[in-house]
Amino acid sequence: MSIRKCRQDRETKNESLSGLNRREFLKTAVATGTIATGAGVFLNYAQSIAQQVEVKHGTNRFTFAYISDSHLLDRGREHRFAKSLIKAVKDVNALEPQPDFVLYGGDLAQLGLRDELSLGKDIIAELKPKLYMMVGEHDWYYDMGDVWREFFGKPTYSFNHKGIHFIVLNSVVVEDYWSGPKMAPMERMLFMAQLDNPKGRPFTVGEEQRKWLSDDLSGVEKHIPIVVFSHSPLYKYYKAWNFWADDAEQVQKLLSPFKTVTVIHGHTHQVLTNKIKNIAFHGMMSTAWPWPYAPEGIPKLTVQMDRPDPFNQFDGTGWGIVDTLHDGNVNKTYKLWDRNPMIVSYDKVSTGRELVPGPSY
């Protein structure tokens, strides 16, 4: 497509933009203060793609937002990671209309300390929409989730919302490596906190939760769309960095009878898209920092985000929104603070065509 043709397309589509989408965009842009002319054009174009998708898959039922992987340190609200989470909370609160709810995707804390979790709890308490919490390994392995559960309740649960069945898992379960060598809590934590630690253990959902999942799903009719929230990706991407679930196949099998399944996962801090049989997988961005892509195993569907500038803590980081379509499939928007958003529509995921029509900057 020539540049001229491309521009014509955009102009045509901009005319048909729904007022709702435009309002949302403006509100967000004002709230975050990151509006740029070029970005606006691209966002509009991207949203027009979403509109096209709606034709195929039905209109947007509802939208939820996510914030994930904030990795807060016990260094107060002025620390860069805290500032990022606060920024995400403000962005979500500025959305109009408000999303139906917000998912927190895990790794609120960096080292699982009470003060870290407490700081995070205070910040996300400022969110206006209803909040669903999910646990990550950084929240868990200092005290095996004691403080996290005290603050946020059970890590494994399900709920129904507007005809969709949502499941939240603790998918960072690993075999006991700490009792034998009598590790101190922080030692145990650091084993899991270091990504390139060859001594770390692979994540699982685990037998207990798989049993729970099986029971939970037994009461759900197969045509009901399922959305699973999991901190670790529920597929095998790159074991050395624990971008991995050791029992992924078993979990996928439990989900296989359902017509429409979407997994939204954290942990990988990157734009990541995958589809395995009936299940679409979407990674969540981190508010704290982006991980590089692994040297192998990147799913073919993923259009990689180009390398962020480490000078800018808001490059390659952000939050996201998920538009749940009428048929239960989702369009996912990566809200990258100092870049254009990236939209991964279900249409593109299902056809495997190139997901993003241009560069992300």
Added chain:
Amino acid sequence: MKTTHKMFIGLFALLMMYAVSANADNNSATNVSSVIQQSKEQSVQIVTACDGKKKVIVEGYKEGEPMPEHKAREVAKLLTALMDYCEEEITAKIPETEIAIQLSINGDPFISVTAIEELPLVLVHGGKPHTEREKRIWSAELNRMIDTGYKIFHDPTLGTNGISCDMCHPNASNTHPETYPKFQTQTKKAALLRDMINWCIENPQEGKKLSDDDPRMKALEAYIISERTGVILEPGKH
């Protein structure tokens, strides 16, 4: 390097001659030991390298009997490897059935070596192999430097804000040390790896930069280079 290469080709050609024409050169076997004499009575071929000091006894093939190509290649590979022993007199046996190669150095009893790749490494320095002690020291010193770098790379105290190098560069990803020197947009000038290490310390990590000869800087470079050695650079993917 070039000479060595030529020598190997020559050697291989020599071997192929043996394999194809299968004409055992009796003159080459002037100094054979009793082991070789004994072997001669059995079904063996003896292949001698150009220096006359390395012999390979190939069991299972009569003198004059052509060897299949894979066998000839194996013999050539072994003889080539044996040339690393320079002045030493080496007799090697490739048994017909066993996997292990039998090796005798300067008339010593045969020892078993599992593969050609496993031949005891004899590096040449001043005409003498390095001692095991030397190799152990070199390995220990090198590994200690790299390990020190690994620890610093994973230690948030290099900066002030709790961020360690590995948080953005697991397994030293996206460091590609082999590409320096290069113009670096962050520093607005040509930079070395150490300049970018210091840039990261000062910027994302909010720390105080290291001097060029700081042992921590050297250790970081050692870790990064060793971790990334052999990793292919894919422009646009880092």
Added chain:
Amino acid sequence: MQRKRSKLTFSTVFIVMLLNLSAGFICSLPSVAFTQSADELYELKLPPYVLEPIIPENNPLTKGKVFLGQKLYFDKRLSADDTVSCATCHDPEKGFADGEIVAIGINGQKGARNSPTTLNTAFFDTQFWDGRVLTLEEQAILPIANPIEMGMPSHDAVVEKISNIAEYKADFKAVFGSDNITIDQIAQAIASFERTLITFNTPFDRFIAGEENAISTSAKRGWELFQGKARCLTCHEFNVSYPFFTDNKFHNIGVAMKDKDFGALARKAAGSDADPSALAHEKAASELGRYLVTKEPKDIGAFKTSGLRDIALTSPYMHDGSEPTLESVIEFYDKGGVPNPNLDGGIRPLNLSEEEKTDLVEFMKALTSNDLPELIKKLNP
């Protein structure tokens, strides 16, 4: 000889492989108290990072052998006239050397070379100034049967003499489990004891470990010079894995070239089948050094690089004891050794200032172990 040398090196590869296994075994022993047993392994206490010495596979370091070796080391009955022990020339009170210019054996006979220290010799590739043997086992028994050292007529004679001492009969039985004492057992026991003579905890060791003020500022400057301008480190190799200040190689620095006609000596020795051990004790032939072993012209007048640990205690210096003090050693190197056709390529005038010379000496003085008094006390109960 070249062939023989590499053959031995080759077998070392396998010995080391086995040793690694046994080292692992030592590490994995449970930390419960051992029962008093001669076969119990003796654990060398090494600082972190220092590599274990390579111990011959057939002579594992046991407490029994160390104990017996200590007894033999100090026993003058190993000499012909009961006047000389190992400790005579390798005296704990004198840095495990003797303070003499050259070694003095029975009947006041003088050897041709300076007695080196037995400290830390477990870590060396070769023994004697010319490296004519590779192991402490081989080294330990040679002086016994040397006419101008301990003067026993033969190794059989010393075995017979020891066998007639009831106490030793029992000791050897306990340690080696056999009734017949052999020269190899004597060698193994003495070598085992010598392997325990290791000295760390010098001010310089503490400095390297991070204790900034463990050595004086002059010694610190000396250490910089040692690695740099003074060109010492290349031969007196130091690193944390192997902190013994030797490359285990042989260099002609011209010491042997003081007043001698080497061409003639070398020609004479080249045609000789004489035992290097014997030649090493002939005042003139001895000066050929490593050449006696290899008969390679490049080794004429080359001697083994000494270690420098505890060097301040073992004057005089050089293979012939020709330099009385550390200061004179530095002067010797500063002027570039003694020029000769075979001078090592690394030797050249250093142009050191007086202050720099002092700094180097200060540095060497920081290499004396603070553990030595305790070690000596332990050996002389």
